[in-house]
Structure formats: structure tokens, C-alpha cells
Amino acid sequence: MSRLISIQPSQQDLPAELVVAVGDVLQFAATGGHLRTGTAIELIGILNDSVLGTNGQVLSPLGAPGAVLFRAVEPGPAVLDVVTGDPWQSPVTLTVNVRVE
Amino acid sequence: MTSNPSQLQDALLEISRITARFTHSDEHPDGAQSGDGAVDVNAGCRIMPLPDRLWEKAAKAAMRINPVNAPLQELRFGDTPVLEPMRLTLFVSKYWGPQPKQLSVSFMESTPSDLRSRIVSHLNAWTNTAGAGISFAETAGTGDVRISRGSGGYYSYLGTDIKFIPSNRQTMNLQGFTMSTPESEYKRVIRHEAGHTLGFPHEHMRKALVDRIDPAKAYTYFLRTQGWDQEMVDQQVLAPLGGNSIIGTEPDQDSIMCYQLPGEITFDGQPIRGGLDINATDSAFAALIYPKVLRSTMDNGQANAASSRIDWDPSEDVNV
Numbered sequence A: 001m002s003r004l005i006s007i008q009p010s011q012q013d014l015p016a017e018l019v020v021a022v023g024d025v026l027q028f029a030a031t032g033g034h035l036r037t038g039t040a041i042e043l044i045g046i047l048n049d050s051v052l053g054t055n056g057q058v059l060s061p062l063g064a065p066g067a068v069l070f071r072a073v074e075p076g077p078a079v080l081d082v083v084t085g086d087p088w089q090s091p092v093t094l095t096v097n098v099r100v101e
Numbered sequence B: 001m002t003s004n005p006s007q008l009q010d011a012l013l014e015i016s017r018i019t020a021r022f023t024h025s026d027e028h029p030d031g032a033q034s035g036d037g038a039v040d041v042n043a044g045c046r047i048m049p050l051p052d053r054l055w056e057k058a059a060k061a062a063m064r065i066n067p068v069n070a071p072l073q074e075l076r077f078g079d080t081p082v083l084e085p086m087r088l089t090l091f092v093s094k095y096w097g098p099q100p101k102q103l104s105v106s107f108m109e110s111t112p113s114d115l116r117s118r119i120v121s122h123l124n125a126w127t128n129t130a131g132a133g134i135s136f137a138e139t140a141g142t143g144d145v146r147i148s149r150g151s152g153g154y155y156s157y158l159g160t161d162i163k164f165i166p167s168n169r170q171t172m173n174l175q176g177f178t179m180s181t182p183e184s185e186y187k188r189v190i191r192h193e194a195g196h197t198l199g200f201p202h203e204h205m206r207k208a209l210v211d212r213i214d215p216a217k218a219y220t221y222f223l224r225t226q227g228w229d230q231e232m233v234d235q236q237v238l239a240p241l242g243g244n245s246i247i248g249t250e251p252d253q254d255s256i257m258c259y260q261l262p263g264e265i266t267f268d269g270q271p272i273r274g275g276l277d278i279n280a281t282d283s284a285f286a287a288l289i290y291p292k293v294l295r296s297t298m299d300n301g302q303a304n305a306a307s308s309r310i311d312w313d314p315s316e317d318v319n320v
Ligand SMILES: [Zn+2]
Pocket: A062, A063, B192, B193, B196, B202
């Protein structure tokens, strides 16, 4: 079974190499990100972290995006950049080394 | 209906003056102090809200009488305002209304009391500095405003939308705020997010400021720094606010609700400065739309009465 792997890069240390399986989806709490190298991972999207309100409508906060999703598509290495912090003042870019098995 | 720009501006200023008198209710309008025999501004009179079904109709009628009555619709002085009633209805759905109000505040994570107090004090800058008639108070229970300091950056839902956020979710995110966060960040970030909770959108989305940004430069810059595609850049910085904005002042790059944007993305190479604290224009506007007019009534223990509604059978509605 594929996994949704939730990662909060500003609150937890990231391993030197993150090992995942084909089909896994990585969800970073982040404002931005992109694939630096490799074809084992693809960027699904950079999304506004929204909720289903009690009024039945999807509600989005005002602010930068809060979720960055990647999917492991084939075995091999990849390097991701994930951006956290305030995108208007002091963005912090973290580099994540991933190996897809 | 008048479209004379100076008449509109004069009328707006007059509203500000009238509101200012009532927000300093220990003084008479002419500046004299209260004394024996003076009219008691704390007595009786209160504004009764209409039943919801009549708001749109009432707004339309008020606008017909005087366009300045358009409730908090963006006032444009350079051209004739085009005001759509449905937009007013949408707008009203985010605005807390003119009655003085206190929003309760709770924290999603275990948070030291000094930090809780400091955060709430900055939410209340809109009340204490700007003189708005809406305030924030910490509760031990589940607050109207629920603050997380976890991942996700800085954000808040807009105005009354916070009422519809599931109670186990935060309505405001203040990633990483601690007692060692600089005071300047408390002012810049927390007061900005509190502004969203009051219903204020982003000032840098005003058309006059958006027009200063070179889209090609912005797409390149945010793709490089954030990985954002063009649609995201459009949404975050290039799509000007529509007619349902609640902002009523001239576009203001020093507003606390304006992000700082780099000169690298503007046509003229000059940055959009962005606000570092609630400024005079923010203060005046907040005090105007959230007046303290009913504060004295609330303080007299009539809060429930002030918020209650008198209604009648719809067949008795008057056509206007
Ligand atoms: Zn904002």
C-alpha cells in the first residue's frame, strides 16, 4: 500500500537520505518547492492548505501556500528543494535527498 | 445619485468625524467635557439590525440615496462606482458588523502564559492603537480565534469565515513564534494576521499596486525562489482585488496589510515597501468600520439586547 508521508521540515530534523517506495506521496508543510535533480520523484503541486468549513464550503486562508506534494514514480535518487518560512521576507530553502526503492 | 469625487470624499470625511466623536464618548462632540445635565450618550439608543433577507434590499436603497452609503464597498473617487448588490451581500458575509465585539482566543499547542499574553496583546493592537471596537480575549476553552505556532507559515482565514472552520483546526497560523521572536515581527506579522481576522484583505492586491509589478519579472522571481507556477503567482501577487473588497482607503503601500515586494519584480525597480505596523490610514479605517459607538451600551450589560434581532412577518416588509 502506498503511503502519504507528512513532513514538517521546520519542526523536525530531516534524515541525510529519505528512503521511500514507488507510489508514496510526500507532503511537506512548506510554501514552495521544486525538483532539483532526478526523475524518481515528481512534483504534484504547491497548494493552499484549505479546509471544508462547517458551512459546507471549502475555505482557504489568506497567506502563502502551505502544502507541497511530491510523488515517488520510479526507483532511483532525487534531490528536492523545499521552501519554508515567510516567502516575502526570509524564505528558507532546505535540500532533501531522496532514494526511491 | 452623485458621482462628484469631491462630494464623495467630503462625505467620507464627515463619516470619519462623526464616528470619531462617538469613539471618544467621554467627550462632547464640541470637545467640552461631560457634566451635570449633559446628554447621556450611554442611555438607550441602539441600532437594530435588519433581518438578513432585507440587507441586500436596504443596501440597494441606501446606495440610491447616496453612494457613500455603499457599506464598505471600495470607494473610487476617480470614476463612477459600479456597485453590484450581490457583491455587497458577499462582502457582508466576511465583515463582523458595526456592533462592538470581543473574539475569544485559544491556542492549539501548549503555550506558556507570557507568550499567550504577548500574542493576544498584539492582536489587540487594532483595538488599543487603532481604536477599533472589536477586541480579542484569551479563553481557556475553544476560542473563536484558534492559533497554532506549527508548520504552515503565517496565515489567517478572512473575517467571519473563521466561524466555519472546524473547531479542531486553527484559524490563524504563526509558525515558530516564541518569546525570543523580535518585537518587530510581532508587529509586522501578528497585527497583519489579526487584520485578516477582522476581514481586511491584502493591500498589495490593490490594482494601483499590482499595476507596478512586471508580470514577466514576477513569474521568473517566484519560480526561482519558491517554485511557484504562473497561476500561483497570479493568485498571490498579480490578481487585483475585485469589487467585493472591504478596503475603502486609497491604495497604501505602507499599510500593515501590504506585503513587502522586491524591486526586482516592479517595472520601475522600486520595491513595494510593505507595512511594518498598523499605520495612521489603517487605524482610521479600522475605527471607521468597527466603531466603538455601542461600547457604552455593551458595558452597561446590555450586550445580549444589542445583538438580538427584532423581526416581523415577511409579508409586512415595505417596498423601497
Ligand atoms: Zn496576509
